[in-house]
Every structure is written in C-alpha cells, then in structure tokens.
Amino acid sequence: MAHDHSHIDPDAGDRRVAGAIVVNLGLTIAQIVAGSVSGSLAMIADAIHNLSDALTLLIAFAARKIARRPADARMTFGYGRAEMVAALVNYTTLAVLSLWLMWEGVARLFDPQPVAGWIVVIVAGIALAVDLVTAALTYTMSKNSANIRAAFLHNLADALGSVGVIVAGTLILLFDWRIVDPIVTLGIAGYILWHVWKGTPRVVRMLMLGAPPGIETHSVLRAMEGVAGVASVHHLHLWEMQEGVAVVDAHIVAEVGTGAVDLRARVARLLHDSFGVGHATLEIELDGTCDPDAAVIGH
Incomplete structure (x- = not known):
C-alpha cells in the first residue's frame, strides 16, 4: 500500500489495529486451552482460524508502518512488498495447519471422542463477541484501505466459524x-x-512481477501504439511495484518529426x-534506430 488514504489519524488507526491484534491473540490462547481441556478439536480449529485473523491484522499493522x-x-523501490512476503508465509503456515486439522478430523470421524459441551459453547460465545468487537475496531478504516478491508472481512468470516x-x-x-x-473441524479447515x-495466487503473482489484476497487457500496448507520434512499442513491462501501484517500463519508437519530451508526456498521461499507472519509465527511440527483432513484451 503506497499511501494511507484513511481519514483516521495514523496513530489512532495504529492503536485500533494493535488493540485488535492483542484481543485476538488473547482469544486464541483461551480457545486452545479450552479446546484441550474440553476435548473439542473444533474449538482448536477455530482457535487456529482466529490466529490467522491476528496474523492478518499484524500484517496490516506492519503494512501501515512500512x-x-x-x-x-x-530499498530504492520502497518497503511495500514486505506485506506480500509476510502474507505468503502466513498462507503457507495456514495451509499446513489446515491439512493437519483435516487429518485429525477424519481420524475422529471413525473414533469420536467425548467433548465437554458447556466449555465449548461458553468459549465460542466469547470468541464470537471478540470477532464482532474486532470488526467494529477496523470497520471505519476498511472503507479506505484494501489492506484493512481484507482483515475486516476475515474477522466477519471467522464469526461464522464461532457460530x-x-x-x-x-x-x-x-x-x-x-x-x-469432527464435522465442524473439517468445515473450518x-x-x-x-x-x-483464493489469496495465494495474488501474492505469488505480485512477487513474480506479474501484470496487475484488472489491467490487460495487450490493452496497454494497443493504447500506447494509438498515441499520435508513436511508430511502435517494444520491451514493454507491466507489473506492480507494491500493492495497488501499477508500473510500466517500455521503449517507444517515435515517428520522424515527433518531439521526444512531448511524446513521453502524452504517453505517460494516457497510462x-x-x-x-502511477509510475512509467519510457525510453524514446528514433524510427529506424532500434533492433527490428526486439521483443514487443519483455526482453
């Protein structure tokens, strides 16, 4: 996230997110203890899901700081991608934990264990209340931040797990x-x-310098070639410097008699x-001076 568009004071917003993290971590510990005492694997599964909420909020908190x-x-491109690295670690950990829960859940289908129902209901009720409080803490900020919005929606979804x-x-x-x-455990896992x-491909795509979702590379290429004075475009690169910040790097061949400075400005404005596109690096070349075999997209 390149800029913080929230109308909430940054320090006040940080305190809200930090408070939500503390509450969720405390709830996770309580759920793990309650699940172990009551014998409820579903409670432990919900605790792990709640831990994912805390990790999501922690990533959001770090992203605001970064x-x-x-x-x-x-770091000449800035520090925005730290959020994506942390998200990939988070997703990988969640996948491993979910597979373990599924293994345990299947085993319990064939050998159901006694469960202390009252402990499960009481702690899950507390968890539901905490999920709703966390959602309330982040609701206002979620309107102006995709990063916080993801954490907010994750908490609402976790409330369903508590139910x-x-x-x-x-x-x-x-x-x-x-x-x-065990059936509820398998459902949560x-x-x-x-x-x-759903989330991993987006993270991997950005880390692999893929084109931003919602922007089609060939559409960008055709639009650039349609600018008056552009003879052709090659070595086109389109990626995200960080989440929500699209970047274009390209070589533009100018028609004879076209001013380089004016052409560069018109193409940048179009992008x-x-x-x-918030950042464009455009190299202007004269017609007939570039390599005729140059790749149109990439090198």
Missing part, C-alpha cells in the same frame, strides 16, 4: 452427537484452505488516466 517509510539507497462451534457444542450437550465436532487457495 507504507510511511520512504524509499532509501538500500459453527457453538452449534456443535449445543448438539453435543442436547443429543451427545460427538460426530458433529476447509474454509481456511479456501481462503489460502495514468486510462490504466491508473
């Missing part, structure tokens, strides 16, 4: 349906894996107005 650090001689655990504990109390616990499946 976004305010200027580029320097060591599932409450239902499981209630059914165990009323009917001694022990098999509900599957839901976490779905989030990993900004039509595609939201």
